[in-house]
Amino acid sequence: MDQTGASRIVTVITGASAGIGADLARVFAQKGHDLALVARDANKLADLADELGQVGRQRPLIIPLDLSQHGAADELLAKLAAAGARADILVNNAGYGLLGKAADLDRKAQVGMIDLNIRALTDLTLAFLPMLRAAKGRLLNVASTAAFAPGPGFAIYYATKAYVLSFSEALSHELRSEVSVTALCPGPTATEFQGRAGFEKSPNMNKLPMMTSKAVAQIGYDATMAGKRVAIAGFSNQAMAIGMRLSPHSLLLPILSKIQGTAH
Numbered sequence: 001m002d003q004t005g006a007s008r009i010v011t012v013i014t015g016a017s018a019g020i021g022a023d024l025a026r027v028f029a030q031k032g033h034d035l036a037l038v039a040r041d042a043n044k045l046a047d048l049a050d051e052l053g054q055v056g057r058q059r060p061l062i063i064p065l066d067l068s069q070h071g072a073a074d075e076l077l078a079k080l081a082a083a084g085a086r087a088d089i090l091v092n093n094a095g096y097g098l099l100g101k102a103a104d105l106d107r108k109a110q111v112g113m114i115d116l117n118i119r120a121l122t123d124l125t126l127a128f129l130p131m132l133r134a135a136k137g138r139l140l141n142v143a144s145t146a147a148f149a150p151g152p153g154f155a156i157y158y159a160t161k162a163y164v165l166s167f168s169e170a171l172s173h174e175l176r177s178e179v180s181v182t183a184l185c186p187g188p189t190a191t192e193f194q195g196r197a198g199f200e201k202s203p204n205m206n207k208l209p210m211m212t213s214k215a216v217a218q219i220g221y222d223a224t225m226a227g228k229r230v231a232i233a234g235f236s237n238q239a240m241a242i243g244m245r246l247s248p249h250s251l252l253l254p255i256l257s258k259i260q261g262t263a264h
């Protein structure tokens with residue numbers, strides 16, 4: 001037990017029930033971190049906790065929560081405290097996208113994307129900062145290569161990730177001697193993301209070359225522990241991000257619209 005009364009010091013990973021978050025949990029566990037896993041699907045979290053209990057130091061805590069709900073960050077803090085745990089690392093990974101024109105997609109689902117990708121990520125960051133500061137800890141925010149340009153056909157998702165990258169970079173400077181802040185920017189990665197986003201509506205999106213979530217998670221872990229400000233996953237995604245940063249939007253908008261256009 002430490003001076004705050006906590007007996008467990010954990011890495012909190014949101015969106016740990018699938019994809020990149022589940023593989024981040026596997027890497028953190030292999031490296032000996034004690035974990036708290038957060039997502040909505042309690043059964044998937046329990047299965048992963050059972051798996052990681054074999055390789056990590058302890059069976060991870062599981063905290064089923066819908067992070068898009070107001071008050072979720074306070075609820076998470078309260079549940080950690082009730083379990084006698086505090087965080088030294090926070091991984092804000094939970095997020096989703098919706099492919100299609102903003103005017104055509106469901107309004108509630110699109111605002112829900114902002115609730116999860118932006119509002120919950122921000123509230124969790126601010127809620128955990130006192131703990132992370134006290135621990136001289138680390139924060140990993142999962143952005144995307146979508147952060148580097150406006151994305152017609154995926155407009156709100158791209159905008160949410162531009163926010164995540166901008167917020168994380170500024171925070172990394174504000175907190176530079178106290179908390180290390182990393183933004184991870186994966187490109188297309190084979191997970192449940194594509195199904196939830198509706199990639200089957202597009203003739204192109206499922207044809208994009210995809211990295212594995214295992215490779216992306218390893219890059220995210222290494223960058224976090226090295227205290228890197230931004231990590232773009234993979235060489236071709238790094239080249240694409242630089243291209244997106246340097247190209248005029250008048251050129252990028254029709255190209256991205258063509259790639260991300262949906263057939264119906």
Ligand SMILES: NC(=O)c1ccc[n+]([C@@H]2O[C@H](COP(=O)([O-])OP(=O)(O)OC[C@H]3O[C@@H](n4cnc5c(N)ncnc54)[C@H](OP(=O)(O)O)[C@@H]3O)[C@@H](O)[C@H]2O)c1
Binds near residue numbers: 018116
């Ligand atoms: N896959 C890609 O191509 C790609 C590329 C760039 C960036 N990213 C980013 O990487 C992150 C992880 O995505 P992924 O590809 O691993 O997708 P995924 O396989 O769909 O996993 C998303 C995770 O977020 C959780 N989640 C979704 N809504 C939630 C909510 N309301 N409350 C709590 N948890 C919630 C899901 O769990 P439950 O359903 O159990 O809640 C799941 O664990 C996201 O931020 C995504 O934007 C993905």
